[in-house]
Amino acid sequence: MESNNDEPRRLDGRTVSGLQQALREQAIRAMNRGGRSHHGRGGGRHRGRPPGLRGREIGMFYRQRAMEREQQEELESFVLLQPEIIVKVQKMLSEYDSASTSTFRSEFENYFKSIRSTSFEQNMKEKLLESCVEQDDRLDEKMMIEYDEMMDNLKFQENMITREKLPVNTKKEEILNAIASNQVVLISGDTGCGKTTQVPQYVLDSYLSSGKASLCKIFCTQPRRISAITVAERVAWERAQHLGESVGYQIRLQSVLPHERGSITYCTTGILLKRLESDPLLNGISHIFLDEVHERDVNTDVVMGLLKEIISHRPDLKVILMSATFNTSTFSAYFNNCTNIEVQGTLFPVTEFYLEDVLEETKFANFPEEVQRKRPKWEKYRNKYKQSDSLDDYTSFIEPYARSVQDKYSKFVIEGIKNPNSEKINVDLLTALIFHISFNKPAGAILVFLPGYEAISKLHTSITNSKFYSAEKFKVYALHSMMPTADQKSVFSRPPENVRKVIISTNIAETSITIDDVVYVINSGKSKMTNYNPETKLQTLEEVWTTLANNKQRRGRAGRVQPGICYHLFTRAREFTMDALPTPEILRTRLESVILNLKMLRIHDVAQFLRKLVSVPDDSVVQTSIALLKRLNALDEREFITPLGLHLARLPIDPQIGKMILLAALFKCVDPITSVAANLSFKDPFYRPLGKEKLVDDIRVKFSKDTKSDHLMAANVITEYREEKRKGNERSFCYDNFLSISTLNQLEKMKGQFTDLLMEARFLESSDPTDPKNNYNSSNLDLLRSIISAGLYPNVAKVRRVKICKRRVDPRMDIITPEDGRVSFHPSSINSKQTGFEYKFFAYFMKQKSTAIYLFDTTMINPRALLIFGDGEGAGFDQLGNHFILLGDSFRFRTNRVSAEVILKLREKFDELLQKKAINPGPVDPESEDALLLGAITEVLNAGRFSGHPDYSSDEGNVM
């Protein structure tokens, strides 16, 4: 076509380095190919391999070479625009070019500049001038009268009798004195000591009774939404008041706020964190209680770090940390060795037994003898020595212990614990123990802690299939966050006499769900944990040994109503090897959201701030997260927050999903995309009841219709739910389709929150997600999928092959991502059951490695959308005259000159538009030049299914 160009040339007008890099690689590849073919023809028996290789090395060489070839080829695709589209779009673009200008919206500019130029400290100093709580004599008098009335209330007095029996009451004066004379105080106490409900009241009442209530405003954070509500309700009840008087709560999208002054507000840690963004000095707040700090969730750790800075600017602010009784020295040390007041718990004593005791008592001895693992031969060969090592490890670890206790236990017990398989979860042993307790021990519910869904399912089947089981004598519950039982009240109810209640649970019953009548706990000693590997940049889900802290918490669940028994299904020897505490969450997770929020707080050197936290995250994780934020254009090269970043930080969702809903506002497809965003940032509305897994999968496929998208499937669910609700039919709709009403309602509320915020930021004219003005393009399926991919980018996978397998229901697939190599659609993804994809590319949000690297949620994507909304520094043409565009740094699209020009121009102009909209937020005026650009993009996307060149058609076309 354009034969006058012998030199590679830029098509997108950006820096040249990426192009040069790409060309260099291209040249190297070409050389390699040439080299191989030369050897292939002339080298005879060596077929291109270097001389001197022997035995296994030869095999390894060919394997390696085949893998490299395959990877390189499979990352290449084709894209071509048809001529009439090119002409049309070029015309639109030339009109756009002449019209486009941009300016800051003035009030936003000031705000933005202040965020970039002010430091955290400066900001606090400025805010200090505005903030000064003054005592209000009239208010004090009024509240003192109310206080006296409350004290006269009989109900209050009656409740006071119970309150005074709580262990924390013995330390009331000590606590009040400590808080009065210290800025930071740590109160530690175990379950039932009353610290959460009582201590804030002690403080409030001391202000009320001394006539200074107008100076008292207490916030108490909780890690979970439910606990914020239930604690607030309890405290209001103790005071013989309704919520909203001196006690209230605030969680996301739901609050009953108490009086402005002289009050206690229980809120989630996230609420406090969000408040700090605009109110770093916590204006008007006199006391901050941070509860459950020992749980070490990300939010609590970050808030602790911030409070440490804030207290020097707010000498009148009191901080009270509350924790369980382990690890308290860490928190005390963190706050300059602050006073620690320890309170006893009220739990009943719990007797502990270990695996060896359980074997003795149940006479169980059937551990499998063989180390039976099906493995490919080569892996077995490679791991031969390693495996016997681990067997030796176990022997050397258990032998000394077994010898030390051999006189106390039967021979079969000693032999049993010497078998490494005794440490695996054994459903037969669990079943035997449960029936043993049921038939031999006094009444009381049995709570079994298992690592996850699969173990719960197996044990449930084993119990209900046993000859000892009968529906009249047993009530068996499975408890898991995805099972409906977790939302129902029945699991809390006490069974009739002579009926044994058995609850099989994940660690949801460790903290989130409390069942009072439990007397027996069976602790498998295993739990699942996500981890983040900075090297592979992969999130993993692994089964791990519990920690001593977990064991203590699980054990405590047996002693709430009477003395209890805890059976640990591991030996005392194993207990010695267990960690004291779980790894704090901030060391196990990616940090994009945290970093962006810190930037909002005007903390520019986030790495330095993070180094001052109780636990310091790995610097490489910080750098990876910063790199992604830069790639999203939320941070600039100098790591300053950009106007776009500022909008994303204000939204209560991950930055990638925030970008998705911002694009939805611009492209007018708000209803479906806010559904997608809510679903990704909250949770799946589908239950997975035991034994109904396949049924639920089928229903999901049904809801996905022809979208080839888990994301749009969820959007369809919400739309249909709304329709059924309008007809008053939502209950049966949810029941029939295994949907959670409460989750769906929360998703609807979240959608409203998103549109409220988008309207506040001026990206929308209507805050109703379903308003037609917000949804001109909501039925354009290809556009919806494109917006999803634009948000989720660079999370892209490519399907190489789909095969229908006779012996299986689901097709087999061969999928890759550039970063990970082979990956799989998770079986719960609707795309794991589909064939006949029109495009090979898929966007995903969650990727997690367990038994394989799974993509949990996927949407099939038109590659044109990726090219327009994605990034990549290389484009040009190679020696053979083939034009190409690089997507990211791996996917390569062969194309022709005009197609490349048009696509890259659209990409460039769209980036500009987004930046322009970020500094001057507003809906796209349908009459404006911006609408022209969006129209041009829509035009290209809509024409995507056509492919004009016979050589290229296979790549944009069907995959089977």
Next chain:
DNA sequence: GGGTTAGGGT
């Protein structure tokens, strides 16, 4: 050949 611990967002 193939399956998810638990939380959180003015």
